[in-house]
Amino acid sequence: MSGKVIVVGGGIVGASCAYELALRGWRVVLLDASRVGGGCSQGNCGYVCPSHVYPLARPGTIASTLPLVFRRNSPFAVRARLDLPLLAWFNAFRCCCTEAQVDATMGALHDLLAVGKARYEEVVRAEGIDAEYEQKGCLFISKDEAHLEHFEADNRRMTERFGYGARRVDGRALAALEPTLREGLGGAWMFDCDAHLRPDRYMAGLRVALLRRGVVVCEGTRAIGIDGGRGVATGVVTEGGILETDAVVIATGAWTPGLARSIGARLPIVPGKGYSVTLAGAESLAKHPMVFEQHRVAVTPFRGAVRIGSTMEFAGFDASIRDERLRLLTDSASLYFKEPVRATREGAWFGWRPMVPDGKPFIDRAPKYRNVMVAAGHSMIGMSTGPGTGQVVAQMLSGEPPAFDPGPFRIGRRMG
Numbered sequence: 001m002s003g004k005v006i007v008v009g010g011g012i013v014g015a016s017c018a019y020e021l022a023l024r025g026w027r028v029v030l031l032d033a034s035r036v037g038g039g040c041s042q043g044n045c046g047y048v049c050p051s052h053v054y055p056l057a058r059p060g061t062i063a064s065t066l067p068l069v070f071r072r073n074s075p076f077a078v079r080a081r082l083d084l085p086l087l088a089w090f091n092a093f094r095c096c097c098t099e100a101q102v103d104a105t106m107g108a109l110h111d112l113l114a115v116g117k118a119r120y121e122e123v124v125r126a127e128g129i130d131a132e133y134e135q136k137g138c139l140f141i142s143k144d145e146a147h148l149e150h151f152e153a154d155n156r157r158m159t160e161r162f163g164y165g166a167r168r169v170d171g172r173a174l175a176a177l178e179p180t181l182r183e184g185l186g187g188a189w190m191f192d193c194d195a196h197l198r199p200d201r202y203m204a205g206l207r208v209a210l211l212r213r214g215v216v217v218c219e220g221t222r223a224i225g226i227d228g229g230r231g232v233a234t235g236v237v238t239e240g241g242i243l244e245t246d247a248v249v250i251a252t253g254a255w256t257p258g259l260a261r262s263i264g265a266r267l268p269i270v271p272g273k274g275y276s277v278t279l280a281g282a283e284s285l286a287k288h289p290m291v292f293e294q295h296r297v298a299v300t301p302f303r304g305a306v307r308i309g310s311t312m313e314f315a316g317f318d319a320s321i322r323d324e325r326l327r328l329l330t331d332s333a334s335l336y337f338k339e340p341v342r343a344t345r346e347g348a349w350f351g352w353r354p355m356v357p358d359g360k361p362f363i364d365r366a367p368k369y370r371n372v373m374v375a376a377g378h379s380m381i382g383m384s385t386g387p388g389t390g391q392v393v394a395q396m397l398s399g400e401p402p403a404f405d406p407g408p409f410r411i412g413r414r415m416g
């Protein structure tokens with residue numbers, strides 16, 4: 001099947017869906033309330049990371065995270081207010097913290113991550129996108145040796161199941177790999193399988209590729225509902241009127257629950273705010289992407305810059321940029337680098353991650369309309385998994401066999 005399709009939402013997920021649909025001969029219109037690549041897919045850390053198969057919801061997560069809620073200046077924060085969807089979300093998250101759920105989620109995320117990474121390599125090459133895509137691995141750094149030991153069992157579990165994992169790098173070898181790091185750190189686990197890119201550059205390059213392939217890009221156009229009847233959508237309702245179509249993809253990231261109501265779905269997606277700061281001229285700080293696990297801070301080297309990102313705030317769509325949150329990033333990074341890292345307002349950014357309790361996105365047909373697909377809720381790994389999602393959405397709408405089993409990503413699945 002092909003025809004006209006409207007993709008709502010121009011983040012990495014929607015833009016990837018638009019690209020894959022255009023390749024299959026669909027006449028694609030890409031709508032965005034603001035601009036393509038202007039949401040969470042802009043200033044994130046750019047990891048394309050098959051290493052990230054473990055979901056956030058695991059046995060022990062609540063016990064280790066709860067004290068952080070009450071600590072001043074912690075990377076994890078919840079704004080106290082009566083928010084029933086958020087309370088329901090936390091309850092579902094709690095139910096997902098079981099070994100059985102982790103096991104199932106790991107398998108599903110592994111498939112999605114693998115297809116996502118393969119697709120990046122193909123699209124970057126085919127479209128000539130200069131997004132600084134490189135496979136240099138990712139170092140998961142521990143401040144002390146006890147913490148380093150901690151990951152041994154997880155690494156074994158991953159390696160036995162998927163055939164890849166990390167190699168252990170001791171403190172001395174780490175100092176040789178990254179000479180800007182302080183001496184005396186515990187060491188690191190190096191995931192050679194991980195790649196990284198500069199997200200804003202990738203989104204800009206993909207936008208050019210979409211236009212070249214005939215996709216109509218409508219920025220500044222907000223969708224407010226879906227029009228149709230008898231199980232078939234016939235149009236997308238926008239603030240400026242109804243746009244007729246043969247099919248729809250809803251890929252509106254953290255904003256999806258609002259639109260989902262018009263397609264008969266209740267999706268447990270809440271915004272999880274994160275910050276990043278991009279320090280121009282600081283490229284000598286890091287040669288490899290690195291995660292400071294104990295402080296939950298990620299560092300990505302770019303051409304002529306370095307990006308430091310982290311924090312998870314459940315505070316609704318709060319659009320303020322708070323200096324103390326930015327300082328938290330650089331103060332935490334300073335515990336690992338020889339030279340202190342200074343925060344700057346210039347290069348500061350925040351985004352709302354579309355967080356789902358079990359860590360898996362929704363990739364499925366809408367309950368109310370068989371020609372509407374949802375692709376949303378990519379949580380903390382949407383930059384990695386967006387291209388894989390795009391491919392499978394296009395395959396499902398076009399009647400092709402999907403690259404991976406979409407069953408674990410269905411709408412209405414039990415959380416926990």
Ligand SMILES: Cc1cc2nc3c(=O)[nH]c(=O)nc-3n(C[C@H](O)[C@H](O)[C@H](O)COP(=O)(O)OP(=O)(O)OC[C@H]3O[C@@H](n4cnc5c(N)ncnc54)[C@H](O)[C@@H]3O)c2cc1C
Nearest residue numbers: 011013033039040041045046047223253274381382383384
């Ligand atoms: C600090 C930080 C670091 C991160 N690092 C990484 C990383 O290293 N690797 C990784 O894989 N992931 C990372 N992530 C997560 C990743 O950024 C997200 O999962 C991903 O960007 C989500 O993409 P999306 O397309 O679903 O949403 P978005 O990029 O937010 O796009 C949604 C789009 O929908 C549009 N929209 C919303 N409502 C409407 C409407 N009604 N009508 C029309 N348009 C609408 C918005 O304007 C927006 O452009 C990070 C996130 C943060 C905050």
